[in-house]
Amino acid sequence: MKAVHFGAGSIGRGFIGQLLHDSGYDIVMVDVNTALVNQINAHQGYDLYLINHAYQKVTIDHVTALSATQDSQALIEAIVSADLITTSVWADNLAQIAPVILKGLVQRQHLQKSRLNILACENAFMNGQILHDEILKADTQQELIDLDAVAAFANTVVDRMVLDYVTAGQHSVAIGDSFELAIESSQLVDPKTPPIVGAEYTQNLQKYLERKLYIINCGHAWAGYIGYVLGYNIIQDVFARADLVQQVRQTMEESARLLVRKYDFTAADLDHYIDFAIDRYQTPGIKDPIARVCRSPIRKLGPQDRLVAPAVQLEQYGLPNELLLKGIAAALLFFNPQDEQCVILQKYLTDHGLPQTIEHFTAISAASPAFKKIMKSYDQQRQLLAQHRDGEI
Structure with a gap:
């Protein structure tokens, strides 16, 4: 079996590439980084290092690489002969790879090849649908008779700790043990034939999306914003304090109660999930800047x-x-003055005041009990911020 994977970055090699390898695929990695493409081809694979096992080395073999910019014909041929296509290029870049995927699918259509699973393993809601729509947009000449007859686009949820890791002059990836790849089984070519070993297949992807967003992403962001108020610059300094770890856990538990109420998760299921999240944030040797964790606050304050x-x-x-x-x-x-969303948010706050800012960015009504609690907490934390960060706001 052959898989074509777009994106040889840390997620591509450290997460999706490993699962494809363990599922028995020969892998064609596609990337714009020529040096990385050459490195993979020189070794016919790449190395991973296991964070939770003293950085033990694991080699992923049966891998070749193509340049997204220089090997277009070979890439189209690889798509034509592929059994699976996956991506991890960031959701914003799916439009950039859609044209070449289109060309490969048009050739498959002409050759009457079997329908193909295409999995966009991106950290974005409805990621498969995004790629599907970008391919349709690229089909300006209407070469495809019916995209859905040629390929299936199941949405996914992806999560794993992956870190760039340079050793002996080689670009490698360090990975954590735990991961999540949830795939919308009803949208696969054949729901009874899972394409990737180790993934979780579900007919209700929404609950997995919300579990990741409301627990892992929520707890991480909460720790970052509270850590900023307390004067920390590295998120691991927050997770080094037992009292703050407990508060992060309790925040995640608030979200967990909601998920138990809405879906068929048990409290025990979500307790284990919270343990997994906190263990990750306490991994020794990792230093993650709070400025990165907290970036794009307007997006992270959105109502959804x-x-x-x-x-x-x-x-x-x-x-x-x-x-x-x-x-x-x-x-x-x-x-953070280097973060455009921070600048926009704070200017709006200065121009319009706190009550209107809350309503504008969160859509929480002034009539809501939550609104008054946010107002009160804002004043309390503003005082803490002034103590720890010399009155930056």
Whole structure:
């Protein structure tokens, strides 16, 4: 079997590439980085290092690489002969790879090749649908008779700790043990024939999307924003304090109560998931800047995102949400002059005041009990911020 994977970055090699290898595929990696393409071809593979096992080396073999910019004909031929296509190029870049995928699919159509699974393993909601739509947009000459007759685009949820790791002059990847790849089984070519070993297949992807967003992404962002208020610059300094770790856990537990109420998760399931998340954040030797964790606060304060969405739904169910609201208040205080969203947010706050800012960016109504709690927490944390960061706001 052959898989073509777009994106030979840390997720591509350290997560999807490993699963493809373990599933028995010969892999063609596609990337714009010529040096990385040459390195993979020189070794017919690449190395991974296991963070949880003293950085033990694992070699992923049966891998070749193509340049996305220089090997277009060979890439089209690889798509024509592929049994599976996967991507990890960042969702914003799916439009860049859609034209060459289109060309390969048009050739498959002419040759009457079998229908193909294409999995966009991107950290984006409805990632498969995004790629599907980008391929349709690229088909300006209407060469494909019917895209859905040629390929299937199942949406996915992806999560794993992967870090760039340079050793002996080679670009490698360090990976954590735990991972999540959930695949929307109903959208596969054949739901009874899973294409990747080790993935979780579900007919209800929404619950996995919300579990990751409301627990892992939520807890990470909460720790970052609270850590910023307390004067920390590295997220691991937050996770070095037992009291703050407990608060992060309790924040995740607020979201977990919501997920138990909405879906068929058990409290025990989500306790294990929270343990997995916190263990990751406490991995020795990792240094993650708070400026990176907290970046793009407008997006992270959105009504469908990691902090606001669970907080609002918990209020609707009459369940506790105080710690989530504290995180929202802290996010409103975050400022990094190099972050465009921070600049926009703080200017809006200066021009329009806190009440209008809360409503504008979170869509939380002033009539909501949550609104008043955010206002109160904002004032309390603003005082802490002034103590720890010399009054940056």
